[in-house]
Amino acid sequence: MSSAELTFTGAVRSASPRPFGYILSVLILAAVTSSFESTMMYTALPSLEAGFGVDISAASWVLTGFLLVGAASAAIAGRLGDVFGRKRVLVILLIASVAGSVISLVVPTIGGVILGRAVQGLAGGILPLAFGIIREHVSAKNLSIAIAVTAGAAMLAGAGGNLIAGYIVQFSSWQWIFVVSGVLTVVTTILAAWLPDSVRTGIRDRIDWLGGILFAPAIALILFGINVSTGLGWASPVVWGMIGIGALVLVFWAIWEAKQQAPMVNVRYFAQRNLGLTYLITALTGFGLGGAGYLGQLIMQYPTAAPVGFGIPAGAAGLTSFCIGFLGFLLAPVSGRVARGGHAKTSFVISAVTGIIAAVLTAMSATVWNSFPAFIVSQVILTVSTSFLLSSLPLLVVEGAAARNTSEATGISTVIQTAASGIGTSVSAAILAVFAIEVSEVAPGFEASTEQGYVVIFALTAVLTALALVAAIFLKRRPAGERDADAESADDLELPVLTH
Secondary structure, three states, X not given: OOOOOOOOOOOOOOOOOOOHHHHHHHHHHHHHHHHHHHXXXXXXXXXXXXXXXXXXXXXXXXXXXXXXXXXXXXXXXXXXXXXXXXXXXXXXXXXXXXXXXXXXXXXXXXXXXXXXHHHHHHHHHHHHHHHHHHHHHXXXXXXXHHHHHHHHHHHHHHHHHHHHHHHHHHHOOOHHHHHHHHHHHHHHHHHHOOOOXXXXXXXXXXXXXXXXXXXXXXXXXXXXXXXXXXXXXXXXXXXXXXXXXXXXXXXXXXXXXXXXXXXXXXXXXXXXXXXXXXXXXXXXXXXXXXXXXXXXXXXXXXXXXXXXXXXXXXXXXXXXXXXXXXXXXXXXXXXXXXXXXXXXXXXXXXXXXXXXXXXXXXXXXXXXXXXXXXXXXXXHHHHHHHHHHXXXXXXXXXXXOOHHHHHHHHHHHHXXXXXXXHHHHXXXXXXXXXXXXXXXXXXXXXXXXXXXXXXXXXXXXXXXXXXXXXXXXXXXXXXXXXXXXXXHHHHOOOOOOOOX
């Protein structure tokens, strides 16, 4: 079994000393904790900018750092769970998340908050572990229900992160977000410690540590070089030095993984036609997911005196995002039904077309029409696109991979999507910084992007989505017999959840 697997197949369900209700409740709480932490800082970005006197390019690293570390954690957590026991690794990740909250609270700099959020990013491995524990201890009768409820709770918690954080920012300060997160994680850690022990199935001396970790700092170096270019200029040797070193490390990582017998991320799958195209599609659409997570909050919360902004209070902005996200949760069964039965490509086409429409409409409503109702319509369309995207991508992998490799291949897709979201967050923030101007009417030194910055971002998102749509045209439909064989794997597959 490859260490890149984010799910656990072939598990022997043992008799558990804990009741089903307790195990499921704790794992739901763990999934909620992970998803809440992934979105809780979207609403707080404007407050971080004002509080630390930094631009959006710097503040966005509280999101980028979390996502990049989360991608590495998702890649390695499943394998570590095989070797050391899923319960033990789950508790360690939860403790690390608590430490991240503490760091973000006690270090009074934007760098401290970014560091704390990066440590919190280890929570990105919690959901795969939760699914593995469910498969190990929950009976076959209750398995599908347990997985569906846990995944659904994670999706709602991601939407709830905006809601809770929004009202915290509006009526208190952003620091209390980490207090809430820390308390939630402490409670979850205590309860998780009483979960039944896990069976260890992996071989300790075959862990590909370097392959699981190295790609995250490589991408981070490239992104940091892009971000500092807004201040140092593209002629700076520091900028190109960081980008160059990051690129070299990334190439070294790919070569390293290609030579491993049991790689953490099996890069050989990229050479397979359908899987390679699916991973390309995942990366191209992941850029838009990264920007969508926070751009909507900026547009809603920035004051009307800024070039782009509706002046919505943080609490109301968080509530708006929650309601739209809840709509996406309700649409999940519909998009999933469309994608099943070998029609994942159809589901993705719907996602791509609506995604392009959403990008264009968002840009027009925010920069040209200055219409909040039109902006809400654009976000609803974006949610439809996201719902179809998140249901189609795992099934595109199932249709493209051999039956025995579905879990491993889907795990790689999740890592790519998380990393691409981090790239989208960082690059879009850098674009906003490039077009930033001082808006003295708001406050001395306050900077915000002009309309052109947002237009560039949404145009880039639309172009990348269109390229993904073109790539989907070249996906080959597999023979019905092969699809039927893989359908059994699809039914036994816990689909990853990425919440925004």
